[in-house]
Amino acid sequence: MYSKDQASAIKQAFWTAFGQYMALQPSSEGLKVNWINYKTGVKHLFFKMQADQRTASVSIEISHPDPGVRELMFEQFREYKNILQSSLNEDWDWAAETQTEQYKTISRISTQLSGHSIFKQEDWPALIRFFKVRIMALDEFWSTAQYGFELFK
Template sequence: MFSKQEAQQLKKEFWTAFGKSFPRKWLLYDTKIKDFSFKFNADNKKAEVSLEIEMKDEVFRNAYFEKIWSLEDILKDYIGDFQKDEFFQLENGKIISKVWVEKNGVSIFNKNSWQQIFEFFVEKMDGFERFYYEYEDFIKDV
């Protein structure tokens, strides 16, 4: 078990190592759609790459989620099997729509699994980005 300070330091080292290993500009928040972003996440049990639709207006959130959902089979070609939740509840109670892929059995606190996480991040985020750029005009047309 790590102290809070040790855990923070390890997380900082992890993200620095990822950035140095794969120095590229990711799409992430630069989708040109407010509250529609791609994210990396890693914790002590898994790694995750996600598309998060965080609009407060449920009508808009639903419309974007339905756009993505209408392209389900195509998205699967880009990122493989994925999970989705139209009403995903964050720890703070906020409801978002989320599409994600995860890799279980890896930990941000185990340096031996970092390379696996990095490769997973690159493969899946690249797939999400290629999908988004290919269907961007369709997705934005809400």
């Protein structure tokens, strides 16, 4: 078991390594992008990557405080589902309503990788591959789909 400071340092080292690995990778539009803190340009809409001692996940999270607007944004993603799946080349889990660890209601479209730990450096290559492929696929999707979300800006 790691202390809070040790766990934080390991996570920071992983995300720094991932950021350095991805730094030279341009977006689908050829632009420089901060892959770790991917900006969708739409308030309350995030592409997130997370890893802990058992799993890693990539998700699209809609956290708009107004349930009606959150539902409209989620429905807009449903309209783009075929394009999204075409970019991702896999099915993701769709949850119109789910709770965060802080008990906040959000909508989430996600996938996860089990059996890999951010605390095992030998798992880092698999985690980096998992994140790279999916965040780049989300970027490819977003380069086309973002215009359908203009009204939510």
